[in-house]
Amino acid sequence: MPKYKLKINGSMQSFEAAEDTPLLWALRDQLNLVGAKYGCGIGQCGACTVHVNGIATRSCQLKVSQLDNKEITTIEGLSKDGSHPVQKAWKEVDVPQCGYCQAGQIMTAAAFLDQNSNPTEQEIKNAMHGNICRCAAYNRIQKAVALAVDPNLANVVDRKSENTQA
Amino acid sequence: MPTKISSKFSRRSFLRTSSLASGGMLIGFNFFSSCKDSVKMPDDISKLNYNDFNAFIKIANNGMVTIFSPNPEIGQGVKTSMPMIIAEELDVPWENVNVVQGVLDTSNYTRQVAGGSQSIRFGWDALRQTGASAREILVNAAATRWGVKPSECDVKNGVISNAKGETLGYGDVVNEAAILENERAIQFAKLTKEEQSAENEEVLRLKKPEEYTLIGKDIGNVDIDKIITGKPLFGLDFKSEGMVYACVLRPPAFGQILEYYDETAAKEVTDVIDVFKIGDKAKAMLAKEDVNWTVKLPETDKIVVIAKNTWAAIKGKNALKAKWKQVSKAENSEEQDEKMLTLLNGNKFTNLRKDGDVVKAFKQADKVIERVFESPFLPHNCMEPMNFYANVTPERIHLVGPVQTPADAAATVASMLGREMSEVHLEMTRMGGGFGRRLYGDFVYEAAEISHTIKKPIKMISSREDDMTTGIYRPAIKYKIAASIKDNTITGYHLKEVAIGGNMYGLIPNFFPAGAISNYQVDVAKLDSNITVGAWRAPFTNFLAFAEQSFLDELAEEIGKDAVQLRLDLLQKVKGTTDERIQYSPERMEEVIHLAVEKSGYRTPKEDVFQGFCAYYCHNTHVAEVADVVIESGMPVVKKVTVAVDCGIVVNPLGALNQIEGGVIDGVGHAMYGDFKFKEGKPSSNNYNTYRLIRNGEAPKVETHFVKNTKRPTGLGEPTLPPAGAAVAIALKKATGKRFYKQPFSTNLASQSIIG
Numbered sequence: 001m002p003k004y005k006l007k008i009n010g011s012m013q014s015f016e017a018a019e020d021t022p023l024l025w026a027l028r029d030q031l032n033l034v035g036a037k038y039g040c041g042i043g044q045c046g047a048c049t050v051h052v053n054g055i056a057t058r059s060c061q062l063k064v065s066q067l068d069n070k071e072i073t074t075i076e077g078l079s080k081d082g083s084h085p086v087q088k089a090w091k092e093v094d095v096p097q098c099g100y101c102q103a104g105q106i107m108t109a110a111a112f113l114d115q116n117s118n119p120t121e122q123e124i125k126n127a128m129h130g131n132i133c134r135c136a137a138y139n140r141i142q143k144a145v146a147l148a149v150d151p152n153l154a155n156v157v158d159r160k161s162e163n164t165q166a
Numbered sequence: 167m168p169t170k171i172s173s174k175f176s177r178r179s180f181l182r183t184s185s186l187a188s189g190g191m192l193i194g195f196n197f198f199s200s201c202k203d204s205v206k207m208p209d210d211i212s213k214l215n216y217n218d219f220n221a222f223i224k225i226a227n228n229g230m231v232t233i234f235s236p237n238p239e240i241g242q243g244v245k246t247s248m249p250m251i252i253a254e255e256l257d258v259p260w261e262n263v264n265v266v267q268g269v270l271d272t273s274n275y276t277r278q279v280a281g282g283s284q285s286i287r288f289g290w291d292a293l294r295q296t297g298a299s300a301r302e303i304l305v306n307a308a309a310t311r312w313g314v315k316p317s318e319c320d321v322k323n324g325v326i327s328n329a330k331g332e333t334l335g336y337g338d339v340v341n342e343a344a345i346l347e348n349e350r351a352i353q354f355a356k357l358t359k360e361e362q363s364a365e366n367e368e369v370l371r372l373k374k375p376e377e378y379t380l381i382g383k384d385i386g387n388v389d390i391d392k393i394i395t396g397k398p399l400f401g402l403d404f405k406s407e408g409m410v411y412a413c414v415l416r417p418p419a420f421g422q423i424l425e426y427y428d429e430t431a432a433k434e435v436t437d438v439i440d441v442f443k444i445g446d447k448a449k450a451m452l453a454k455e456d457v458n459w460t461v462k463l464p465e466t467d468k469i470v471v472i473a474k475n476t477w478a479a480i481k482g483k484n485a486l487k488a489k490w491k492q493v494s495k496a497e498n499s500e501e502q503d504e505k506m507l508t509l510l511n512g513n514k515f516t517n518l519r520k521d522g523d524v525v526k527a528f529k530q531a532d533k534v535i536e537r538v539f540e541s542p543f544l545p546h547n548c549m550e551p552m553n554f555y556a557n558v559t560p561e562r563i564h565l566v567g568p569v570q571t572p573a574d575a576a577a578t579v580a581s582m583l584g585r586e587m588s589e590v591h592l593e594m595t596r597m598g599g600g601f602g603r604r605l606y607g608d609f610v611y612e613a614a615e616i617s618h619t620i621k622k623p624i625k626m627i628s629s630r631e632d633d634m635t636t637g638i639y640r641p642a643i644k645y646k647i648a649a650s651i652k653d654n655t656i657t658g659y660h661l662k663e664v665a666i667g668g669n670m671y672g673l674i675p676n677f678f679p680a681g682a683i684s685n686y687q688v689d690v691a692k693l694d695s696n697i698t699v700g701a702w703r704a705p706f707t708n709f710l711a712f713a714e715q716s717f718l719d720e721l722a723e724e725i726g727k728d729a730v731q732l733r734l735d736l737l738q739k740v741k742g743t744t745d746e747r748i749q750y751s752p753e754r755m756e757e758v759i760h761l762a763v764e765k766s767g768y769r770t771p772k773e774d775v776f777q778g779f780c781a782y783y784c785h786n787t788h789v790a791e792v793a794d795v796v797i798e799s800g801m802p803v804v805k806k807v808t809v810a811v812d813c814g815i816v817v818n819p820l821g822a823l824n825q826i827e828g829g830v831i832d833g834v835g836h837a838m839y840g841d842f843k844f845k846e847g848k849p850s851s852n853n854y855n856t857y858r859l860i861r862n863g864e865a866p867k868v869e870t871h872f873v874k875n876t877k878r879p880t881g882l883g884e885p886t887l888p889p890a891g892a893a894v895a896i897a898l899k900k901a902t903g904k905r906f907y908k909q910p911f912s913t914n915l916a917s918q919s920i921i922g
Contacts, residue, residue: 001436018436018477025477029411034403035396037598038476039549040630044854047549075396087394094386094820097828099393100400100549100598125863132854134549134599136831137824138865 004064008033009077017064024048024059027074035075035103039132046131049104050074056111075103078110086110089148097135105131109145117149181299182207182219183347190226190337191344193303194219195296223252223300229324229337231256232264245596246388247818248289254380255297255373258324258336265388267594286817286879287786298370307343308334375815375876384820389596401553401567401595402627409555409623410439412616413479415469415486416636419847421494421696423466431485432471437478441486443467444615451582451611460574462606462638462698470616476627483629494696496847502642502666503540506693509664510538510646515689519675519747522685524650527658531650535724539647539713540908543666543842544640544702545849547859550598551633554613557623558583563590563614564623568597568604575607579614602701606638631852639842640702641666645713650685654725656736658685661714667699668692674706676747678755678783679718682736697844703832704884707784711888712837712895712909715780719896720905729896730763733781750783754812755790757873761810762790765871775805778896782889785881788812788873791830793866793893795901801915802901804834804866804894812873813880819872825882827868833890835860841910858912 001016008031015030022041027033027050036059039047043058050059051073078084082091086109096102105128112127113119119127124145133141181195184207194207196219208214214222214234221235233249249265301321308326309316311334320327327333354365375381392399417423429441445467451457452465471482528534554567556579563585569575569592576590597604613626628636643665650658659679663670668690675688702708722732737752759781763769768777774796781790794806807830816822839858843850851857895906898915906914 017475018481020481021475021477025475028403029475029477032405033396034398037400037550038402038627039551040854041480042630042853042855045549075394079395082391082395090394091386091390094384094390094824096387096390096393097824098549098597098599099387099389102393103396106394128862130861132549132859132861134547134601134832134859136828136835136860136865138831138860138862139827139868140824141862 002065004067006064006067006072007070008072009074019063019065021064022060023050023062023064023067023072026064027059033074033076037100037103039101039104044132045101045104046108047101047104049107049131051107051111054111054114056108073107075107078107084110086113086144086148089144089150093140093144093147095137095140095144097137101131101133105133105141109141109148113145113148119145119149121146181296182351183303183344184209185341185344185348186210186224189341190224191303191340191347193223193225193296193300194221195223195292196220223256223296225300225304225336225340227337227340229258229335229340230262230264231258231336232266234266244286246385247286247821248293249388250380250385250817251286251290251293252297252300254378255294256300257321260380260385262324267596287881290878294372295370298372302370303343303347304336304339307339307346310346311339311342381815381817382819385818386820399596400550400598401555402550402598404555404566404595404625406555406557406623409557409625410472410474410620411476411479412613412624412626413471413473413476413483413629414444414612414616414626414632415471415483415488416632417464417466417490418635419490419492419496420464420698420844421492421496421847422490423464423493424468425489425491427469427486427488429469429486431487432482435473435478435482435485437474438471438482439474440472440620441469441482442472442619443469444612444619447582447615447618448611451578454581456581458574458578460571460605460607461578461611462700463608463611464698468612470619472616472620472622472624479627480629492847497695497697497844498846499542499642499843499850502693502695502844503644506642506644506664506666507538509691509693510644510662512691515662515691518670518672518688518690519680520687521680521683522658524658524660524685524687527652527685528648528650528660531652531657533651533724534648535651535721536646536648537717537720537907539645539709539716541643541709541712542840542909543642543697543699543844544836544840545634545637545842545851545857546599546601546603546702547634547857548597548599548601548603551628551630552603552609553625553627554610555623555625556610556613556617558614558617558621561589564593565590565610565614566593566595567610567613568595568600569607569610570597570600570602570604571607575610578607578611582611583614583618601703602705603638605701608638630854634857635849635852638698638700640705640708641669641699643669643709645710647713647717649717649721651721651725654727656683656721656725659683660687661689663688663690663710664693665690665699666693666695666697670706670710673749674710676749677707678750678781679714679736681740681743681745681748683739696847703829704784704887707782707888708833708836709888709891709909711780711782711784712891715782715889715892716895716905716907719778719780719892719899729779730759730768733759749786750788754788754873755781755783758788758790758810758812761871761873762792762808765810765869766792766794766808768792776802776897776900778893778898778900780889780892780896782885782892784888785883785885787880787882787885789885789889791886791889791893793834793890793897795894795897797901802898804838804864804897806867806869807834807890807893809868809870809886810873811870811882811886812875813882813885814875814877815879816872817879822872822882823870826870826886829882829884829886830868830890831860831865833887834866834894835864837891837894837909837911838864839910839912841913
């Protein structure tokens, strides 16, 4: 059984796996990093999104044998304590319903905002279009991505049930 | 203490307390049936059992409150909203409340199901009474210590105060409270039956809605920190020492059973441990007469690949060679469609409601309008595919995973394996979506049979393809609706339904517009099929609302009446009805209609914005929706949906809005894109490259407005979904001039030039 040594969340991780093992399953089964989720296995839903050298990538489509010298970041390594601006925005907006796809959504959003720090509404929609949310929390996903750009998250009060007035 | 609503109830009938060995008090309560006299309360939270209680509240010495609830969480937010109701009456700050998903370890279940949008509606009284009882127990302890009457004490935010201004926190008195309650229980047991009965007639003070400090506030999802940091939460994330992974090869088409298989190639895959077939236990159980509605399994053997990791199990499964035998019809959707239309035009119906005489009304009419509405099957597509952990040992059966009906799943596994219910220990995880799919426990039984066979802890994992092609689908449904018009009034309404395996049941024909039209009839028929069908989010009405509301819009056009006014006129006839079968309230319906019309700007149309209006009632909730469609690059686009909702008091607006937004977009998405057919028994799609779900850029903005009232809360997980398709279809008619009678709409939009 081949051995691999990959740089994941800033440290070198060693494990054994068949060479055609998708990164997703190595993360989940061999490395106990279960934040990246299995949704479709064919790169269509985005639930397994991680960063490879800072780029949002479908971990179900990458083989462990293709990742030498790559920097891999999973949701577990995005921040130590959920303090990444995108995570904070997700909490502030209370995005999740079932929550299953959200790690993938957050990883997609985080990589996108690294490239575009002042996106338009349409750019946000385009960037998030590849990540399916079966609960359809899309309105809140858009809102949270927009909010994550705000450097002063704590001061943001325009959120939540602004539409609750009858 | 502020005046509170008095509610007569018997605390001892549903609530018990104990002192915890580690300090603090434990309260167990049962809100669906009375506690048995013999029940024993645990003195340690590791011994919580849900045989006799639905949930437990632990109040610790430091005043922290932990609520243990085994109610299934599928994304509908009850893990947050139900504890909120307890905390409100208990009067503790939400920061001091911790919510823990309880383990289900039970032999006598009541309602522990996530489905039907009923969790909050059923729990409303009992959750408030439990919180209030716990508060009174604590106040009583403080009053005893001070030597004053409990009525002379006040409570706010977990702090009890007396007239002298002295204060005690819940944590300060919780140990005494537990002891006092225990003494009280001992005294109670010594009373005669009559005395006990009198003692039970205590008056509990519940808060008035205007006194609420927590209910009605935006409270975030209790699992949010774990979700955003990727912590293990879901069934697929669960692991145990020595656990192996199982993938199951099931028949590729409906109506097939396993003939033989060759495991050679599968066994050569690195890390594959074993290959075998299962099915005997499941088949034997199916042969029993006592199988309930949650059991849907094909009568075939299945091939199991066991491996050290998921990837090896998937590869092993793909390497299996199997031959399947067609033992019942290989169904084709086109042929089924023809048969359904034949049934729809025939006379083999079961009548569900009949008012007046539609035949006579149709004969006397100036005009009769008749339309047929058609929908495909729909898979659930929970983002987390079906999976379950099972460890069957001679001592016990340990089951862990996502299931909406844990009680039935545990009971069926016990029955299937010939074991006692007391040996089954079922833990629920958070669920990556439910939508009705996890009401059925097929994947739990498979996991149990696999573990029973291999005698190891296993995790059964379905792939997306397994999930989509061996599902339990929303049935394909067709409606024929006919209405008679005389003197510009609707005089008769006759709705006929044909569904694969059946759909509507007796309650549904009493929804709007029942009661509003003197001659009204609803008939149903089913077409039998070997394709498994079942509940799908907003079962029974998810397609019905589209058909009826689209039809009403067309009737309004025929009569030359405004579509909103048509509904309002119909509702007048239902006011003051003495027909107890009628499920909806015409007054509440009117209110949501007015609210949606006002907030959507329906009366002041904007140029180039085409609005579709409809109003519906289901799951005890009244909803009106207005969809805004615009034309972009020659194609109609759903930009926004304005929703007016009357769901009674809104417990957690933040969670409620999420349910409404999701429900509407889910409804729009499936009406626009959801398509699923069968050819030779095989599903037409097996993954997201061939099955289209609505995505971010296609989602309309949902703007929600609640009717503000303090009526008891009703369902929210489902009722905004059914009308969404109708609102969109009506807006599309205005935008394109074309009526849509078939879902999905995208097929029609793509197949013909509808603009210009």
